Amino acid sequence: MGINQTWNQFVVKKGNKSLVLHTIKVKSPSSRAEVAHKTGLNKGTVSSLVNELLQEQLITESGPGQSSGGRRPVMLHFNQIAGFSIGIDLGVNYLLGTLTDLQGNICLEKKIYYSQLSYEEIEKRLIEVIDYLSDSTPESPYGIVGIGIGVPGTVSTNGEVLLAPNLGWKNVDLKPIIEGKYDVPVTIENEANAGAYGEKKFGVGTNADNIIYISAGIGIGVGLILNGKLFKGSKGFSGELGHMTIQANGLKCRCGNEGCWELYASEQALLNEAKQLGIQSKGNDELTLEDINELAEVSNPDAIKLFEKIGDYLGIGVNNIINIFNPDQIIIGNRIATSEKWLKKTLEKRMKTHTLWYQHSDLNIYFSELNTHSTALGVAAITAEKFLNVDFEKKALEA
Amino acid sequence: MGINQTWNQFVVKKGNKSLVLHTIKVKSPSSRAEVAHKTGLNKGTVSSLVNELLQEQLITESGPGQSSGGRRPVMLHFNQIAGFSIGIDLGVNYLLGTLTDLQGNICLEKKIYYSQLSYEEIEKRLIEVIDYLSDSTPESPYGIVGIGIGVPGTVSTNGEVLLAPNLGWKNVDLKPIIEGKYDVPVTIENEANAGAYGEKKFGVGTNADNIIYISAGIGIGVGLILNGKLFKGSKGFSGELGHMTIQANGLKCRCGNEGCWELYASEQALLNEAKQLGIQSKGNDELTLEDINELAEVSNPDAIKLFEKIGDYLGIGVNNIINIFNPDQIIIGNRIATSEKWLKKTLEKRMKTHTLWYQHSDLNIYFSELNTHSTALGVAAITAEKFLNVDFEKKALEA
DNA sequence: CATCGTTTGTCTACCGAATAAACAAAGTTT
DNA sequence: AAACTTTGTTTATTCGGTAGACAAACGATG
Secondary structure: OOOOOOOOOHHHHHHHHHHHHHHHHHOOOEOHHHHHHHHOOOHHHHHHHHHHHHHOOOEEEEEEOOOOOOOOOEEEEEOHHHOEEEEEEEOOOEEEEEEEEOOOOEEEEEEEEOOOOOHHHHHHHHHHHHHHHHHOOOOOOOOEEEEEEEEOOEEOOOOOEEEEOOOOEEEEOHHHHHHHHHOOOEEEEEHHHHHHHHHHHHOOOOOOOOEEEEEEOOOEEEEEEEOOEEOOOOOOOOOOHHHOEOEOOOOEOOOOOEOEOHHHHOHHHHHHHHHHOOOOOOOOOOOOHHHHHHHHHOOOHHHHHHHHHHHHHHHHHHHHHHHHHOOOEEEEEOHHHHHHHHHHHHHHHHHHHHOOHHHHOOOEEEEOOOHHHHHHHHHHHHHHHHHHHOOHHHHHHHO | OOOOOOOOOHHHHHHHHHHHHHHHHHOOOEOHHHHHHHHOOOHHHHHHHHHHHHHOOOEEEEEEOOOOOOOOOEEEEEOHHHOEEEEEEEOOOEEEEEEEEOOOOEEEEEEEEOOOOOHHHHHHHHHHHHHHHHHOOOOOOOOEEEEEEEEOOEEOOOOOEEEEOOOOEEEEOHHHHHHHHHOOOEEEEEHHHHHHHHHHHHOOOOOOOOEEEEEEOOOEEEEEEEOOEEOOOOOOOOOOHHHOEOEOOOOEOOOOOEOEOHHHHOHHHHHHHHHHOOOOOOOOOOOOHHHHHHHHHOOOHHHHHHHHHHHHHHHHHHHHHHHHHOOOEEEEEOHHHHHHHHHHHHHHHHHHHHOOHHHHOOOEEEEOOOHHHHHHHHHHHHHHHHHHHOOHHHHHHHO
8 A cells, every 4th residue: 555645536526526626715606617618627527526515505506697708607606604713823922713714715714802811711711702602603514623822932844733832832732632522624724824824825925836924923933934835844844943043152042042023023022122221111010012003103202213123123024034035025024013003114114125136026014904804714624625725535425 | 828836737748757866966876766755656657757768868877786585677867978067166366177978977077277367368267268268178978057156246047147246247247258158147146145055055054945045155146945945035135244334333344334244254364363463374475264274273372262262153144044044954165164174163162152952952063065166066056957858859959 | 680600508429537346266274 | 286366468348538529598680
């Protein structure tokens, strides 16, 4: 039994069926003829595959469409509500759960806030949220097709959370717990990886194949999409660019390293510096990013200078990213993206003055538009896609 | 006509034929039965594909092998001398040309030295070397199957050398010139990328899928092998880790950036510091890396301290690489690899003390064993592989 | 409104490639 | 020498895609 790479003819059918489905998914009112033309497959082949997909309820037919000078086509639609996906962004002090259809549209979401909870408490909230979303899921042929959870930490290839310092987690194996409880495939993914995928699917990165997503919150994590696919490294720990040294012999980091990027360019770095400057929260609460945003909004010079400094340091890391990856796109997301207005100028200045012309010529820096949703959407999309790529035979039986 | 991804049944045949060929290539005395077992293909299928490959002279049959309790198998061999590949390492002050068979064995090589030559002069030498190798190529069914050239600079996706500062090249389009002269496919590749591929194929990286090859000479270039494939970025300029900032607001680099890694950890950095320390060449010549190696060999404390410092800075970049890529292997190659003995300790110390346990637990740093040959061998291997993956029908006609 | 050309979608005949299984050839074991 | 093993070829079958015929549905045209 070849554990090897290449095979037989089932592969062809599976591949073509998948191709047909994706073609319909991308341009949803589509005729058989149109699909045949776009894919290069024979009309008959498309016809037969489409019929199977109809049986599996992954697509639907609707009435005839516009004629283009002949018989009117039967329109085919991707049946986005054949099943639903649950995507969770498990943050340090919040938990965002989304229920999406197979196309990634949000059907329902629930966000709760907390702080300093133990693992057990978080697990409890997590299950509450999943239950809530699960109970509200509309009837559909496949129901919940999977649950995805994005966490702010390193995740091993088999889904175990090895280390999530800001949560205080170490070697937490959440996957079997959730999988056992709900009996659907569960995907645990690093928050930045999931965010990168979310941006590629639903954000500004739709047409790019090499996307670097910088998730800058308390710390900095980076999701890498290389050649159109998430790159996770040999064990799943890639993208720890927050701990890339940008200042040899610089500040000590708890990771054991010195001069880590996130000590200079993260939300935490901003807050630390703000405190040193004597900037205080309006109330008596802990100072937050929102406070500083508000100050900058009313042109407080300290706040603006602070953002410029952080923007400059962000730029240093961005330049490194450009030199390392030569990406199509760089997207800055997570909490710090809310300060785009004041960060952008110095960041772009450093980029344009400190890299060679041919490196940044076709490159743009984007700030996330999905904002706080990229992780949840990304991990939901990963889950949905896993479902769609499962052997079709299985579906034929289930449906 | 689908420019799309998936197709028909020819794909299956091509894939399986390629699989059979590679199986034989990897374990060269192999029987049909063994191949069938390893690939999972049916005996009959293998038989028919093997017969085609025999006709195309890509494999050969030899007498019967050892019996394992039944009929003795007919042994199949990869016909490594069905064609030859030329791989050139075009360095700043040397030019190494190799003639290899399809397996990557060196049949002939020629190395010449020069310094400060104009582009025209280098092109002349290049052609002389290619002519020399080409004229000495043994008779074979396919002859020279391609020419590969590794250059120390950025190469665009279509093979144009955009910038090779140490050669003084800018927008040099060597590919059509060589292709026109010899009428075989020509591959221009960045020297570090080629080196990375060479290490994966013939060096210490054979079994790893994520390999980072650090080519540290005058400057530092890095070749990235991610998920088993060369990663070149969106336009082909990835791997410029030599210009990764490791010291914000550090030394100015001619690239426009500040604090670039190669200003602290390259051969050039070593030489600069050595000069500042008053270390001089034995003769009256320019100081070289070899001079400092010799000094360290006789335990000169200045030289040893210098290497330790450079090793430490190398370690900073290596740590960044670990955090960024989570690779299986890191290989340090090119000129600086000759100083392994004195660099290794501080480099590894920084790695072990400045990254988290789970990041370096399964990771080893290697110094290149192929030494000065990795680039030439790598680019020759890329060329040979391109040939082997060309449509087989074409070969049937040619042979 | 009948005819013609066009587009859509299905159906049939055919082909290429893989598989399973039978079979022949060549050895080994007892 | 008989029985079992392993190798490699051959044959029948199956599966999936393609080409092209065909029917249905529609617009344009006179």
